Amino acid sequence: MSLRRVFAVACAVFVVGEVVLRLSWIAGGRWGYTACDRTDLGDHPVGGCGADQVAAVPFAAGWGALGLFVVLAVLIAYPDRWKGAVTWIAAVILLVLAFPLHLFFEIPAGVAGHPTDWRDIGGRVALLAGGIAFAGLANAVGPRGPAPTEFRPVPGWARHWAHVAVAVPIVGWAVPHGLWVLGVPFGISEQKLGSADGDLSNATGVAIAVVPPLAGLLVLGLVQRWGQHFPRWVPGWGGRRVPRLLAVLPAGTVAITLVTYSVLSFGVFAGKVLDGEQSWAQVREGWATVATLLVFLGWGVAVGVTTAGYVMATRRSVNGQQARTG
Incomplete structure (x- = not known):
């Protein structure tokens, strides 16, 4: 299997997983959803800070995110001379949303027993993995640069x-x-x-x-x-x-x-x-x-x-x- 196909499959798996997750939130499910404020996690952040009591998922986490992942799905399937550049932009957006440097602080704190919102960490680790996959795809489809x-x-x-x-x-x-x-x-x-x-x-x-x-x-x-x-x-x-x-x-x-x-x-x-x-x-x-x-x-x-x-x-x-x- 070529490197391009490997990254394309990884991107597709990421997008499908995110679409299914967002649809479940829109339908009323709260698996993996968090209502925590990162500046104030409260007493029980592991449970998502009352995520099950949230009646309607915010647009950015629901329909807005769903639209973004649909666009990414089209990007994977549609070959075009601009695909490399646009895919790089998508990769950067996902990596920025993942806020990866913060994970270096949160994960050690959680492992050490400090109150931690594991739902938020899991979601951002997924975004980080997706950003890496799209970066790999962009590199695979892009032209080689100068020597x-x-x-x-x-x-x-x-x-x-x-x-x-x-x-x-x-x-x-x-x-x-x-x-x-x-x-x-x-x-x-x-x-x-x-x-x-x-x-x-x-x-x-x-x-x-x-x-x-x-x-x-x-x-x-x-x-x-x-x-x-x-x-x-x-x-x-x-x-x-x-x-x-x-x-x-x-x-x-x-x-x-x-x-x-x-x-x-x-x-x-x-x-x-x-x-x-x-x-x-x-x-x-x-x-x-x-x-x-x-x-x-x-x-x-x-x-x-x-x-x-x-x-x-x-x-x-x-x-x-x-x-x-x-």
Whole structure:
């Protein structure tokens, strides 16, 4: 069986499973459905936070999602010269909806006994698997890109910002969180540190400290060869050009999310200080909390600028290919 057929079958199985599941929810079933709010799981998240008492499934989880998966089914069956690009877009959408980095925190916490919404985790693991399957299909049907020797270097300033994007989460996130895991009240009160230790297991604390900086290393792909061409040793993918959307959409989404979260959080923080809900003495005692917002802002800006450099370099590459074939 060819690689293309394998991924097509995997995509079809994923889509059929999701369609059946969404239809069951629309019909009144609640198997695998969750009504939990991720910001407040309540006392019994394993049961879906009262999912069985939900009278009508929200549009996004019911008919809206059903329509999306029907479109994906058509995409699998309909061959077209744009299929590779559109399939990449579908893969990126599924991967973003899966929120995979959050799974690195939730799964260790659940295994350690922390209250966990396993229905939500199961649904997002399925979306992650579907995104990987569609990425594989997009790679299988897409044309091979230029040879690796046609690597287009990014501007020097983009390389510098890429290094900043790698250093910021290590220095501003991994170091303080690592100290907190070790019991050192760095920039926060001992009371707050003790409360956090009671809520999180050691495995979860280590995951929170280590996973973001490791994920941040992916930004190096925006300035190195493997960000434009898959390495030869990658099975089924080696030698193909990395689609620009596969790199630009996730990186751009991360940059916008980090900057937006930081700005909005600063607004909330400033409001609390101005209203007197938080005193300057409390701010000084827990300065690391405010500093984390600066970390998110700097991280997001660095990723965004690096992404801009990648877009400029790959745009020159695409324009050059069009000129040669024109």
